[in-house]
Amino acid sequence: MVVVVNTASEKAIAEWRESLAEMAPHLEVRWWDDANLDPADVRYAVVWKPEHGRLAHFTGLKVLFSLGAGVDNIVADPAWPRHVPLVRMVPAEGPQRMGEYVTWAALSLQKDLPRIFRSREAKNWDSFATPTPATECTVGIMGLGAMGRRSADLLRGVGFPVIGWSRSRKALPFENFAGAEELDAFLARSRILVCLLPATPETTGILSAPLLVKLPRGAGLINSGRGAHQNLADIIAALDEGHLTGAVLDVFDPEPLPADSPAWIHPKIIVTSHIGAGPSTRECARYVATSISAFELREALYNLYDPTRGY
Template sequence: MPRPEPHVILFHSAASDPRWPDAIRRALPDFEVRTNLEGIAPEDVAAAVVWKHPPGMLAPLARLKLIQVIGAGVDHVFTDPFLPRHVPIARLVDPGLTARMSEYVLLHALALHRRMDETVRAQDERRWEFIAPAPPARTCVGILGLGHLGLACATTLRAMGFRVIGWSRTRKADLPFETYAGADGLAAFRNACDVLVLLLPLTAQTQGLVDSRFFDDLRAGAALINVGRGGLIEDDALLAALDDGRLRHAVLDVFRQEPLPADHPFWTHRRITVTPHNSSATDPDTAIEQVVENVRRAVSGERPLHLVDPSAGY
């Protein structure tokens, strides 16, 4: 007698919108949605919808057909030494997540352009310091990473009037703004930026990319927004660049350790803005259709959308 097809969807995320499990149940009524493996046979799990799952959680799922990450970044998946290598991994390209990220980057790019960091320090010191407003076209915002989120942020910034440039690992064709590519283009790119936005994935190649030598090439008075991954930046190099004036200000939404430890110097540095990794998040209202479609494709033997390349790490 043939074994029944797997009928369980495992959902695991301690940080995501708590509506996710119910949203999956409503959208996929033919499946049982579980938030843990207690009381179910591992071979009954067809798909795992996860964010930062515990190492080894997916290893027993012998008939798993899909690992669906409910976010744009997937570096945390590859930290699992027991990850089942034969299972396709898909990331989410969510219009809600994209819109929130674009809002965040625009918000802080405008604040840095209008030099709100200096205004806040002046208020703390009870100094009346007039800073003449200037048009956004005088500020060059460089986006390091031209994937889906990077291109969306570029569109939003350009609509506000900023001069936008971009860098990617390989050349991007037919974009309506100036771009740089590869190792040869990186120094010229970062030297042209007044505000640098980090939106690269975290891979073996990008780990610690923003180090002391990187800061040496920045334009005097430049500022930085990191919404990629904390591991892109060497923390000590960032602090040194802020302290010696190579960098004017840093807006940090992602960190090497999260939550950021209470004794970390980022919290109290007067030239750093800390936000608690809330630049964006997947919204079940806008992302559920993609999860449903990928589960349907996976169980039908079709290719899921937005597959990750394990060899590249994104």
Template structure:
């Protein structure tokens, strides 16, 4: 069985080596050295160029490098009769929880303001805000959202959540569906986006949504850049409606040199590294699905093409 690796975000040779340890029989080919396209039965991909996957007529499985599959689904030529599977990585979940917690506490404990005061040699006492008075809203209550909620609850924050479908979680006031989005947003002092990117969620954090947040709110987006309308976010920051934003993902990546986010005093930019998969930990999942394919067993972590995740 021949497996194709396509990625520009990882070192494909490292992944190939880890896969070979677990499956020495695999014929692994790294794009663009694909050989005969008829040989390719499995494609392990991250952001493949449109039309690439269609060129393999005997493709039987498309496996994503991570949990997000929106870039794969965006391909208008994607062979949707081929099963698409993704990675659910406990370490990735932990890393995302670390990222969310770090930036929630940075805002909650006014770290940026104190850092600015230090640079100005200004000894200023800042009145604290009790965690019980701070409402944190999480958009997206999948594996990542639930893990973040569990950790944040230990600090005594008020937690609310919004998802496309109802997700009941202990200690979290849950909202769902378009009809309850406004009610959710009006509560959020800190808004965390961990949604999958689908046609329904693209641009969901827009001018109207931002205007519904309480004045002085903070945005953390660690999901996909397409969730945020960047011009609308800049307007909300420049008008002093929002206190700030931490952004790990963007419409265009890498972020272009002239983008105003780089130098905006209220924006923290991180280079899409909130969480990433480690090959040695994720390779067993990929090989397991390849073996299942070979043996005619049900595949794990299948993506629903209609739902987009």
């Protein structure tokens, strides 16, 4: 059975081959651009940004894996094989990695890391007190899936009060809001807003002026969800006006972030390169191997894309 991997380099495919040879030696791993690949032989595909129409050539495909937690780059293809199960990449380590990133980002905003960076660049000894301790800085998390829940655990562990918001009510050990009718109340209490929402038509552009103005004046913003969530011009306007005091942005549209983007040089923005929950190749390979084993044993697949929810 052939697994084809859509990666950016020969080095990456070598890592996939090495990992799957250990974890699932019955699988043959081939590169997406292998000129000798017969599409009819492919049973499993691991992809991120496949060119439109290519997946339709894999007529024997049994399971399709996204290389990320999101699948928008796949379902944007009008010809993607909708009859094939589409599995989102959510390795066990992913929520922990995301929780670590979000906690770092929240502390960076609470400690005013952009100001520290500016002082370093200017070689200016700027000794200042943090305006608000973490225990008085409520973090609001939009999106309460595995990533959001683990982020809440770690944030609470260092003292941040946490509230959450999602489309439907969740039974969680912290206060959470649900639905459009409770969104404004949630935003009004979020001193730091974290976006971990899935990519759906409803969430596209959600981080724009109409939402940002409902945050408390002086709030911070963390987006490690999707680049399509944010209107960068509106975020920069809110920072320049002072309604937002800082932003940590890990995702962009497009990616990589163009060199001439104002986000790179804005004094109140920390740019990271989509590293929030980035699993290692070994973690991804283990996840794929485990999922294929479950499928072959006719067991349930987890983290399946649900077109009715959009994620």
